[in-house]
Amino acid sequence: MTVQIPQTYDDLQQKYQSFISRRDNDRHLNIFWETNPSKFNENNGQKFIELSGGMPHESFFPIDSMNLNILKEPVSQDTISVDITKEKPDKLPLLRTLQYALSEGFQPLIDFIMNFITKLNNIPLYDKSLWKIIIAGGSCDSLYKFFETCTDESTTVMVEELTFVPVISNIINTGAKVIPLRLNLDNSDEGIDLNYMESLLTNWSKGPYKHLNKPKFLYTIPTGQNPTGLTQSIEKRQKIYQLAQKFDFVILEDDPYGYLKFPKFNHKDPNSNIYKDGITSQEYIEKVLMKSYISMDTDGRVVRFETFSKIFAPGMRLSFIIMNKFFYDKFLKFQEISTRQPSGIGQQIVYSTIHSMAHSSNDNDVIEAWLQWIMKLAGNYTERRNVMLESLYKTQSYKQNLLDFVEPSAGMFVIIKIHFKGDNIIEQMNDLAKIMDNNGVRAILGYKMAVDQNFSHDNLNYFRLTYAYADNTAQIKEAIDRIDKSLVQYFAK
Amino acid sequence: MTVQIPQTYDDLQQKYQSFISRRDNDRHLNIFWETNPSKFNENNGQKFIELSGGMPHESFFPIDSMNLNILKEPVSQDTISVDITKEKPDKLPLLRTLQYALSEGFQPLIDFIMNFITKLNNIPLYDKSLWKIIIAGGSCDSLYKFFETCTDESTTVMVEELTFVPVISNIINTGAKVIPLRLNLDNSDEGIDLNYMESLLTNWSKGPYKHLNKPKFLYTIPTGQNPTGLTQSIEKRQKIYQLAQKFDFVILEDDPYGYLKFPKFNHKDPNSNIYKDGITSQEYIEKVLMKSYISMDTDGRVVRFETFSKIFAPGMRLSFIIMNKFFYDKFLKFQEISTRQPSGIGQQIVYSTIHSMAHSSNDNDVIEAWLQWIMKLAGNYTERRNVMLESLYKTQSYKQNLLDFVEPSAGMFVIIKIHFKGDNIIEQMNDLAKIMDNNGVRAILGYKMAVDQNFSHDNLNYFRLTYAYADNTAQIKEAIDRIDKSLVQYFAK
Ligand SMILES: Cc1ncc(COP(=O)(O)O)c(C=O)c1O
Ligand SMILES: Cc1ncc(COP(=O)(O)O)c(C=O)c1O
Numbered sequence: 001m002t003v004q005i006p007q008t009y010d011d012l013q014q015k016y017q018s019f020i021s022r023r024d025n026d027r028h029l030n031i032f033w034e035t036n037p038s039k040f041n042e043n044n045g046q047k048f049i050e051l052s053g054g055m056p057h058e059s060f061f062p063i064d065s066m067n068l069n070i071l072k073e074p075v076s077q078d079t080i081s082v083d084i085t086k087e088k089p090d091k092l093p094l095l096r097t098l099q100y101a102l103s104e105g106f107q108p109l110i111d112f113i114m115n116f117i118t119k120l121n122n123i124p125l126y127d128k129s130l131w132k133i134i135i136a137g138g139s140c141d142s143l144y145k146f147f148e149t150c151t152d153e154s155t156t157v158m159v160e161e162l163t164f165v166p167v168i169s170n171i172i173n174t175g176a177k178v179i180p181l182r183l184n185l186d187n188s189d190e191g192i193d194l195n196y197m198e199s200l201l202t203n204w205s206k207g208p209y210k211h212l213n214k215p216k217f218l219y220t221i222p223t224g225q226n227p228t229g230l231t232q233s234i235e236k237r238q239k240i241y242q243l244a245q246k247f248d249f250v251i252l253e254d255d256p257y258g259y260l261k262f263p264k265f266n267h268k269d270p271n272s273n274i275y276k277d278g279i280t281s282q283e284y285i286e287k288v289l290m291k292s293y294i295s296m297d298t299d300g301r302v303v304r305f306e307t308f309s310k311i312f313a314p315g316m317r318l319s320f321i322i323m324n325k326f327f328y329d330k331f332l333k334f335q336e337i338s339t340r341q342p343s344g345i346g347q348q349i350v351y352s353t354i355h356s357m358a359h360s361s362n363d364n365d366v367i368e369a370w371l372q373w374i375m376k377l378a379g380n381y382t383e384r385r386n387v388m389l390e391s392l393y394k395t396q397s398y399k400q401n402l403l404d405f406v407e408p409s410a411g412m413f414v415i416i417k418i419h420f421k422g423d424n425i426i427e428q429m430n431d432l433a434k435i436m437d438n439n440g441v442r443a444i445l446g447y448k449m450a451v452d453q454n455f456s457h458d459n460l461n462y463f464r465l466t467y468a469y470a471d472n473t474a475q476i477k478e479a480i481d482r483i484d485k486s487l488v489q490y491f492a493k
Numbered sequence: 494m495t496v497q498i499p500q501t502y503d504d505l506q507q508k509y510q511s512f513i514s515r516r517d518n519d520r521h522l523n524i525f526w527e528t529n530p531s532k533f534n535e536n537n538g539q540k541f542i543e544l545s546g547g548m549p550h551e552s553f554f555p556i557d558s559m560n561l562n563i564l565k566e567p568v569s570q571d572t573i574s575v576d577i578t579k580e581k582p583d584k585l586p587l588l589r590t591l592q593y594a595l596s597e598g599f600q601p602l603i604d605f606i607m608n609f610i611t612k613l614n615n616i617p618l619y620d621k622s623l624w625k626i627i628i629a630g631g632s633c634d635s636l637y638k639f640f641e642t643c644t645d646e647s648t649t650v651m652v653e654e655l656t657f658v659p660v661i662s663n664i665i666n667t668g669a670k671v672i673p674l675r676l677n678l679d680n681s682d683e684g685i686d687l688n689y690m691e692s693l694l695t696n697w698s699k700g701p702y703k704h705l706n707k708p709k710f711l712y713t714i715p716t717g718q719n720p721t722g723l724t725q726s727i728e729k730r731q732k733i734y735q736l737a738q739k740f741d742f743v744i745l746e747d748d749p750y751g752y753l754k755f756p757k758f759n760h761k762d763p764n765s766n767i768y769k770d771g772i773t774s775q776e777y778i779e780k781v782l783m784k785s786y787i788s789m790d791t792d793g794r795v796v797r798f799e800t801f802s803k804i805f806a807p808g809m810r811l812s813f814i815i816m817n818k819f820f821y822d823k824f825l826k827f828q829e830i831s832t833r834q835p836s837g838i839g840q841q842i843v844y845s846t847i848h849s850m851a852h853s854s855n856d857n858d859v860i861e862a863w864l865q866w867i868m869k870l871a872g873n874y875t876e877r878r879n880v881m882l883e884s885l886y887k888t889q890s891y892k893q894n895l896l897d898f899v900e901p902s903a904g905m906f907v908i909i910k911i912h913f914k915g916d917n918i919i920e921q922m923n924d925l926a927k928i929m930d931n932n933g934v935r936a937i938l939g940y941k942m943a944v945d946q947n948f949s950h951d952n953l954n955y956f957r958l959t960y961a962y963a964d965n966t967a968q969i970k971e972a973i974d975r976i977d978k979s980l981v982q983y984f985a986k
Pocket of ligand 2: 054630631632633634657714719747749800801802807811812
């Protein structure tokens with residue numbers, strides 16, 4: 001296949017039309033309004049009067065103004081106070097965010113995101129006029145809508161054998177087929193097994209899925225993978241991108257944990273934490289963050305999903321997607337027909353919070369302030385990760401080889417693999433979970449996150465633990481003690 | 494057909510299983526978490542530690558607290574100040590609303606809605622255990638999801654011939670067919686033409702749609718209809734409900750304008766406004782509001798759609814649906830798989846705003862305070878409606894019989910019908926719109942809201958005007974002057 005860098009919208013259309021679902025091709029959008037309300041236009045020197053849009057006048061909105069107290073950094077008590085009124089901040093006042101608005105999200109928030117991802121180099125390599133950012137209502141919403149737009153009965157989607165399973169529902173509900181990719185569950189070569197993947201694709205017509213169409217999509221969580229906690233190396237990403245070009249599939253990069261990236265656990269100095277040592281944002285970008293798939297994308301074949309859930313708050317239900325303009329147009333049409341715009345007040349709060357963290361409204365200051373927030377957050381996660389791993393290494397269960405685990409260098413999760421005897425893994429997992437429950441600790445039973453339990457037969461024996469939700473590090477230690485106790489009890493039976 | 498009041502969930506299932514779409518029947522939901530996080534549970538006397546849900550600890554959320562300034566009444570400058578913190582209000586603090594939450598919405602907000610609709614008697618007549626309320630992201634989202642859940646290629650849906658056309662997209666994108674119902678566009682017998690409807694249903698197999706399945710749904714906007722502004726009488730609603738029973742269809746009552754209800758325009762006293770005269774909430778409920786379809790529902794065959802867009806603010810993107818528990822379960826499953834919960838912070842703000850309008854946290858006080866807000870709003874709309882109608886009656890165009898119009902007694906819209914000569918209505922509408930544009934006024938071209946332009950051939954010659962969005966009543970007068978001028982110019986050609 002000759003690799004062609006798209007130069008025009010037509011190039012995108014030609015290249016990606018076959019990636020659009022039958023259902024989307026049939027989708028109608030009936031609107032009756034003008035997309036540009038003219039209220040603020042002048043015409044022949046007089047102000048326009050708008051009797052068209054069914055929008056309540058802003059004086060009818062009960063919220064006159066609001067004031068936010070923003071934490072200066074995570075966990076701290078210091079706050080900054082921010083006023084939001086019907087006129088303020090001037091680029092995105094309440095007057096606009098409480099009103100009906102365009103389905104793609106507010107431009108000032110999109111502009112901020114554009115500046116931010118440009119600074120991080122999370123942008124594609126093809127022409128800037130050919131890709132866009134859209135805001136949606138959380139990555140669940142983003143992913144749901146994307147699969148509605150792109151997959152149907154004829155589509156095969158590759159996913160990691162252990163994954164964030166709600167996405168499986170999104171895919172198979174469109175009629176598409178999901179096939180699992182083998183994962184390496186150790187720190188030597190974390191994540192998707194490249195040999196398995198390449199051989200599957202190369203020998204497709206003789207392989208186990210030969211009855212299915214060749215895959216059009218890879219859905220992957222490259223950094224701090226859910227549930228395994230693993231992070232793909234840059235070399236692995238580059239090879240996977242080459243496979244995507246060779247076998248012509250699109251990479252869906254779901255990256256909620258990308259910012260929560262830390263160096264490997266240091267056995268000699270378990271408390272080491274670069275974020276406490278005073279790392280600069282430039283170092284964070286260059287040395288800590290992983291290179292994203294989108295930053296390698298010459299072809300328009302990467303779609304990147306980000307969310308505010310893990311770095312701001314899940315209850316905002318806000319996310320965004322970076323994708324080529326052809327996919328964008330299809331996605332936007334669907335958003336227009338289904339939910340319309342994501343919460344205006346939510347966009348307001350995210351925008352105002354981030355902007356008020358900065359010393360000035362200068363774009364670079366705003367980016368820097370948000371980076372500082374994120375780095376402080378990553379520092380907190382580093383500490384929690386360190387405590388959990390150190391505690392795990394100290395357990396009886398580890399010493400007696402009842403369990404082992406994989407050290408994460410990103411995200412929120414650690415998996416502990418239990419060394420059960422015998423073959424009835426699921427039954428044993430359930431029994432053990434009951435004992436843990438009795439001891440006052442709960443984790444996710446790993447087999448529930450397998451795409452295909454037969455395929456992953458040897459990888460079902462794990463619990464997914466998170467260090468994100470505990471009240472403090474003492475509680476993390478206590479939780480690991482309880483797990484240890486539970487295992488010792490279980491294996492003593 | 495024998496009419497049976499459902500007594501059990503099984504009754505509902507039997508009665509309504511055939512109203513569920515093929516697509517929904519095939520829909521999978523893969524979740525891996527427990528729906529009840531146990532963080533706050535005690536177990537064996539010790540606090541549970543939750544390592545399961547991938548939720549960030551609340552100390553990581555940047556918003557420490559917020560303060561809202563709430564208008565005491567619409568347009569006023571007087572405000573009430575409300576504090577929201579990670580612990581306050583205790584039934585729904587930021588700690589919860591910034592976090593992941595259940596897809597159906599927050600129970601304290603649902604409880605308020607339940608109390609409110611009970612007070613208004615907008616509740617069905619069958620057993621309370623058999624229906625529920627769910628919160629969604631605006632009525633567009635509600636309607637989209639409902640049709641995804643219930644309609645497919647085999648479904649026929651009746652709609653008013655002129656309607657809120659985005660809903661048409663929602664319906665036909667599921668493969669279902671839409672058929673228009675004749676509307677009476679005058680104040681004698683407003684809305685759906687009952688004779689037409691009954692005869693269509695009775696003579697289905699000989700009628701124009703005999704190639705389609707008999708209709709399973711009626712989608713209707715009963716009060717202040719969009720675009721016509723018309724309101725169905727109670728007698729009409731009762732007859733339509735009887736038809737629904739006889740021909741076994743489900744009524745989808747989309748009622749965003751129901752609260753904005755006013756007495757008929759008083760020609761002798763154009764400024765009369767019961768809301769300024771000091772009407773009580775009890776009178777509002779008993780004498781002003783229309784009886785809803787859901788309040789007549791013995792069978793579980795009415796689904797009622799409400800939204801906070803028109804009485805709170807569109808940018809909240811919050812709505813709710815009242816429906817039988819069988820439909821509810823299907824809808825909830827789909828919400829769980831697609832968007833998940835509506836904006837948590839939005840729910841917080843609606844909840845806190847409404848509760849802080851009240852003098853106490855007593856349920857009745859809260860209901861009364863919200864009713865007072867809504868009545869004040871309806872009073873503002875009454876005034877705007879009065880001004881627009883009075884201005885229209887004074888126009889040259891009206892006096893010269895270039896236009897006539899239908900007096901609304903609810904909602905935001907007035908339609909003006911233009912007395913064009915000749916048959917090329919759409920062309921003439923477009924020409925006239927250009928002149929209006931030049932004169933600095935814009936309205937919705939009526940033909941864009943027709944379901945089937947052939948069917949509605951005689952009803953395409955109107956503009957939909959709204960009095961909702963103008964800055965004040967002087968602007969409404971000015972807008973009508975500009976329309977008048979445009980018409981006189983156009984017909985002088
Ligand atoms: C891999 C992955 N994708 C998506 C999501 C959902 O994110 P959001 O809260 O933005 O819907 C999660 C959350 O747990 C996740 O782990
Ligand atoms: C009849 C009707 N239904 C639904 C809606 C959409 O309401 P929401 O803002 O809740 O999505 C509108 C808004 O114009 C409407 O007129």
